[in-house]
Amino acid sequence: MKLKSLLLATLFATGLTTAQAAEGELSIGTEGAYPPWSMADAVGNVTGFDADVGNLLCAKLEMKCQFVVQAFDGLIPALKAKRFDIIISGMSITEDRKKEINFSIGYAELANMFVAPKTSDLAGIKDFDSLIKALDGRKVGVQAGTTHAHYLEKNAPNADLKTYDTLDQMQIDLASGRVDTAFSDASAMEDFLAKPEGKDFQLVDVKIASSSDPTLGEGIGVGIAQENTELKARIDKALCELVADGSIGKASQTWFKTDISRPCK
Template identity: 85%
Template sequence: MKLKSLLLATFFATGLNTAHAAEGELSIGTEGEYPPWSMADAAGNVTGFDADVGNLLCAKLEMKCHFVVQAFDGLIPALKAKRFDIIISGMSITAERKKQINFSVGYAELANMFVVKKDSNLAGVKDIETLLTSLDGRTVGVQAGTTHAHFMEKRASSAVLKTYDTLDQMQIDLASGRVEAAFADSSALQDFLGRPDGKDFQFVDVKVLSTFDPTLGEGIGVGIAQENTELKARIDKALCELVADGSIGKASQTWFKTDISRPCQ
């Protein structure tokens, strides 16, 4: 959080509007604290699947990438304020978000899952309806501003929802027992399970897909300002080509060990 605050303070102190700051440069807003999607180091360098997609897109458009680290729930307001040109941050395309910004075609999709302690009576649940009912009165962690938070509010309103600014904060509380379950995309939680503090936890064997509830979106897309119709057309074309030629699938294999690319509809 200190790094993020410092980066944001430096960014806003300059008073610069990075959108369209330089000819041939595409400024990209991303979270920077959501492995393996987006990770920022102390120097502000961004790596992860989102960074790979951004760099592939910039190469296809013959533009230079410039990443701007921003808290996830501040990405849409910052885009609308023209602090960067687009968002690439594992952001699901949803009806609510489309009221504020436009999106590219969906280029990826990953299952959403719950993590609980191995000795939890939730661990053996095998179907989504039973799982949602079993969450009644239980404390569940989600990241603020995500489709996971909106899904829980809609489909498991009797659960006690605890929201976090970052994935790390949520996982610390999960490991310490301050929440009984955490809900996020499977890739983010897989990272936690592979660490020492995650050794006593496991996935609930229920994959929650967007086909189950539209609250979870229409795949992952690039966020674009509503007025930038020309840029959207260029990005859509480029993404469809990058999915078709296997570039995005190859990047996802690097970070997720599986192909999460989504063919253009």
């Protein structure tokens, strides 16, 4: 009994659960409906950049990955409820989120863009101030609970925001004309343009860097429970190594056709 108690105390002190230590498994919460970051099939198999990062991280930590699919706006509550150990879901590091959970170092960053019909006056705008002014009264689609939604609430208060649980739902309304434009990261918008329903749309030529506003965060990070300080230290070290050796850059080239990895600071 004393030995068992000592083992449990050691596990909790290191921030690892008994199940993790016994099975060498790391459970990862991810949305599964945000291509090309995270896509889940009918039986729960997850692919995409987030899955690649998770698998690289697990290999570096010598643990087995288990992905748990969860709606994006439920990821942080589910992590706090210990439904999984970490979040890897294209999640930007923001001050508001840091009040709820801890984050790894930022390991990736991607520009954010609007998409609009080619026939819309929005399509020809090329500067930020004109774009924000043109959003007044327009129906703008964003995914609920994202930095994109918070960014527009702050910077385009006169826009008519329409929020969606998933990226697919937002894109359906965009294609059908129920919203005038939509805002997300550039990769998600390019994914929409590559679909048949995106043929009559184009990116608005105004790139908004995540570093341009605190609401867009400090890069993409791994979400970690606040008490798991030892796990955070191990993940930070592993991510720095994976960025430095080009592994995360290579994965991002696969999914985004560009290197979005972010060097450790």
